[in-house]
Amino acid sequence: MNSSNIQQISPEHPQTNVPMATLAIMLSTAVVIMDINIAGIALPAMQGSLSANQDQISWVMTTYFMAQGVTMAATGWLAGRFGRKRLYVGALIGFAFCSVMAGNSSTLEEIIIWRGLQGMFSAPVVPISQALILDLYPRERHSFALALWGSGVMVAPVLGPVLGGIITEEYSWRWVFYLSLPFAMLGVTGTLVFIKEISRDLERRFDWLGFFCLAVMLACLQFTLDRGESEGWFNSELILLMLGLIGLSFYLFVIHSMTTENPFISAGIIKNRNFMIGMIFMFLLGVLVMSINVIMPLFLQNVREFPVVTAGLTMMPRGLGTMFALILAGRLSGRVIDPRLVIFLGFLCVAYSAWTLSNATTDVGYATFAIAGFFNGAGIGLVFVPLTTVSFWTLPVQYRTEASTLSSLIRTYGSGIGVSIVISCLSRTQKESHAFLTERISPFTEIISTSWLPELWSISSIRGLSALEAEINKQALSIGFLNDFHLILVGTLLAMPLILLISRGENKQKPN
Secondary structure, eight states: OGGGOSSBBEEEEEEEBBBHHHHHHHHHHHHHHHHHHHHHHHHHHHHTTTTHHHHHHHHHHHHHHHHHHHHHHTTTHHHHHHHHHHHHHHHHHHHHHHHHHHHTTSSSSHHHHHHHHHHHHTTHHHHHHHHHHHHHSSSGGHHHHHHHHHHTTTHHHHHHHHHHHHHHHHTTTTHHHHHHHHHHHHHHHHHHOOOOOOOOOOOOOOOOHHHHHHHHHHHHHHHHHHHHHHTTTOHHHHHHHHHHHHHHHHHHHHHHHHHSSSSOOOOHHHHHHHHHHHHHHHHHIIIIIITHHHHHHHHHIISSOOOOOHHHHHHHHHHHHHHHHHHHHHHHHHHSHHHHHHHHHHHHHHHHHHHHHHHHOOOHHHHHHHHHHHHHHHHHHHHHHHHHHHHHHHHHHHGGGHHHHHHHHHHHHHHHHHHHHHHHHHHHHHHHHHHHHTTTTTTTSSTOOTTTSOOGTTTSSHHHHHHHHHHHHHHHHHHHHHHHHHHHHHHHHHHHHGGGSOOOOOOOOOOO
16 A cells, blocks of 8 residues: 555545545544553553452453443434534543543542543544545545555554553553553644534434433443353342343334334434444454453463563564554455455454464463464454445445444444453353362372472472462463353354355445
8 A cells, every 4th residue: 555545635525635634533543442452451460559350350441342332322423413523522632531530540440430431532533533534535445445544543453562561561550541642632633634524413313212222231231241240140139130121221222213213323224234234243353353352461461471561562463463454455355356255264363363372371482372363463454344345335425424333333342242251251260160170189189199299389388288279270260261262263163154144245326
């Protein structure tokens, strides 16, 4: 992709400087994406500083995703009411402020609140930036535009973990949040100068009942998956209440959407078969691929015992894989290649990555993680570009902002659901494995009575029992992570046959 391929004039905004507008959009989006990656690498440091356990520290991420998903659902209406550019700038300023406050947090409850607010303000950034990019380029160049935007934005996942590791090691985890401030302000400046405002839709009424039902359903589902394991699932009255609210809110949302003249999600979007099938895969992309962004740093630091900087460097190939695949997918999309084949190749990369990680041990080397991370990142790029292009191919232009919002909502919420599932699986497996291994520590167990057992693990001394307990904890935690990777592998393999449901991407839309 060279600069000669970039149009200097936007087809829909003739006065727009396309290269500078594209750069401003990429920078603004990169701030949000970098925050997620940096926060992930700093989770173990936060866990110790805030005296949180494995389940509690995951709330720092899942609360962010939940608040982001709920707020993102209203982005289309907010953009129409207040103006897309105004909302975009306001969201970046609010995001930067909440980032600073999250860095100033002294308790787990405090950082969860600010992370939730940070997620709310970040919600409009990605869907609006995607809509802006699509507006800057003609329809026949959308694959190129998305690949260009994605490859630039993916600098954040490449540099994010490394910067996060260095900052956490040299200063503290608090500075990983402070880092968002200068980049967000640069994004605000670029947006104000180079992005043009579009006309507002002041006549469209907001479907408050539909939004409320959807928000309750999403929030209760996230809470159930987050707290289900610790609350005892169906033995808990609180979890049963949440399940009841999920069912009721879903029922009301569907009935209301079918009968109202102004549904929360436009009927034209729901009736577009290709777009809705694409959204299923966007959800799967979030669940199966993005969740690794949280559990892999925890595995590297808590099980493999890598220093935080080394863990950050180990995560870097994942971003490089995404960047490489986005460029490759952009080029492949311009040729006569079935987009389903590219999406299949992306899921195959994810499956290989999960298979490699599911066979890891507590002493596996850096190269294994780097290769697995690269293929996992490549899977994101190979799926995202053709899936987004095909999903929007037959969708009328007037639905673009709303559809971009829905697409980002589903992918983001899928990430939150995925994190909740793998953390719940990790917690359950760790407890079961710890109990299984502990039951076999006895003077009458053959392996314990062998002469080659290290003296450090002697069960006849308090020091030996303590060392043995630490090793059991480590092995139980390792088994939990390996089961998570195996779960992602199985989910990916089950999802791959569904790719046949996606259209080949033939443009059926009449010219506007």
